Amino acid sequence: SFWGRAGYPSFKRSGRLWNYDLNYEEPSPTFRADNGFVTQSDNRRMAFGTGLSLRTDTRWFDGFWPYVNMARVWNFSGARKDEWLRPEITVQFKGQTEVWLSHLWSEERFKETDLYGIRRWEAGLDTKFTEMVQGGTNVVWGKMVARGINPPVLGDGVNVELWGTLRPLTRLVIEPTYNFATLDHPDGSNLFEGYILRVRNNFQFTRELFLRLVVQYDDFDRAWSIEPLFTYRINPFSLFFVGSTHAVAEIGDTDGPAFTQTERQLFLKFQ
Numbered sequence: 505s506f507w508g509r510a511g512y513p514s515f516k517r518s519g520r521l522w523n524y525d526l527n528y529e530e531p532s533p534t535f536r537a538d539n540g541f542v543t544q545s546d547n548r549r550m551a552f553g554t555g556l557s558l559r560t561d562t563r564w565f566d567g568f569w570p571y572v573n574m575a576r577v578w579n580f581s582g583a584r585k586d587e588w589l590r591p592e593i594t595v596q597f598k599g600q601t602e603v604w605l606s607h608l609w610s611e612e613r614f615k616e617t618d619l620y621g622i623r624r625w626e627a628g629l630d631t632k633f634t635e636m637v638q639g640g641t642n643v644v645w646g647k648m649v650a651r652g653i654n655p656p657v658l659g660d661g662v663n664v665e666l667w668g669t670l671r672p673l674t675r676l677v678i679e680p681t682y683n684f685a686t687l688d689h690p691d692g693s694n695l696f697e698g699y700i701l702r703v704r705n706n707f708q709f710t711r712e713l714f715l716r717l718v719v720q721y722d723d724f725d726r727a728w729s730i731e732p733l734f735t736y737r738i739n740p741f742s743l744f745f746v747g748s749t750h751a752v753a754e755i756g757d758t759d760g761p762a763f764t765q766t767e768r769q770l771f772l773k774f775q
Contacts, residue, residue, distance in 0.1 A: 508535030508545065524554035533580055547585060551575035566596040586612045592626075599633035608646075617655045623647050624661075639668030650687055650695050659695060661687040675708040698723040712737045726754035728763065745773040 514527035533546035555571030570593045577586040592606030610622035624646025632638045641664070648661035666682040681704075686697035702720040709715070718731040733747035751767035 506534040508532040510535045510537075510542070519557075521557055522554070523557065524552070526552045530580075546579050547577055548580070549575060549577045564598060566598060569594040569596070584611075584613060586610065588622075599631065601629070601631040601633055603627070603629050612649060614649060614651065614656050615654060619649055619656065619658055621647060621658060622649065636671045637668070639666070641666050648687060650689065653695070657690055659687045659689050661685070677706045679704040679706075696724070700724070727766075728752040743775045745771075745775070747771055747773075 508531070510529075510531040512527065512529045514525065516525040516527075517523060528548070528550050530548040531542055531545040535542065535545045551573065552575070553571065553573040555569060557567065557569055559567040570591075572589070572591040574589045575587065576584070578584045588608060588610035590606055590608045592604060594602055594604040596602045604627065606626045608622065608624050608626070612619045612622060624644055626642065626644045628640065628642035630640030643665075644663040645661070647658045650657050650659045662685070664682075664684040666680075668680050670678040670680075672678070681702045682699060683702075684699040687695045689695050700720065700722050702718065705715075705717045705719075707715045707717075713734070713736050716733045716735070718729070718733075720729040721727075722729070728751070730750040730752070731747065733745060736744045738744065748771070749767070749769045750765060752763050753766045755762060755764045755766075
């Protein structure tokens with residue numbers, strides 16, 4: 505048997521101009537969460553963030569939000585695990601459009617290996633200028649930790665995320681997302697490269713009946729996932745679900761690769 509503890513004190517200020525947040529967190533080595541939302545124990549983390557809210561009322565801009573975040577993580581034995589400094593700025597344009605830019609300096613210890621010189625940039629755009637078409641992108645590039653090899657090393661990586669919301673019809677909402685990631689070893693070889701394309705479709709037949717269809721292709725595993733779900737809303741507190749999940753993988757054979765269904769599940773649910 506075992507027992508554990510966790511604590512999280514926080515001291516913060518939210519104002520019209522100046523904001524800050526100072527917090528400390530420590531799940532003990534034997535702490536467990538029944539709901540599974542605590543993914544790591546045996547660490548202590550002290551973090552501080554502060555920023556300004558510079559609101560304007562000009563022709564092009566609604567405001568500027570400079571912010572800086574810093575933190576240090578160590579375990580209960582006193583060994584340093586991670587520390588970082590991350591300044592960023594967000595610019596709010598007219599038409600519910602914003603862009604952001606940040607830079608990360610970090611030093612991390614992973615698998616008993618000290619990784620110095622973690623430096624990477626992040627830039628993004630999000631816009632909701634029309635009701636019919638909304639979307640955005642986020643790009644991260646620079647030095648990243650290759651965690652899948654032993655010992656881990658710092659490689660040159662790029663992560664790209666694209667998302668959108670399309671409303672071609674009043675009752676139809678299409679939400680595509682695209683995630684691309686690549687990481688190169690310091691010797692120049694490629695460790696991995698691939699993407700995940702996912703489209704979530706929602707169609708409202710009536711006020712009570714609607715369909716959600718999620719289609720995803722995982723380029724890393726060469727696999728498709730198809731998940732239709734019908735929902736009938738009897739009243740605001742009672743719903744009936746009918747759905748299924750289908751996994752289709754690309755499996756090679758003597759005639760070349762072919763897509764084969766590897767998993768299927770049908771389910772009913774009344775809530």
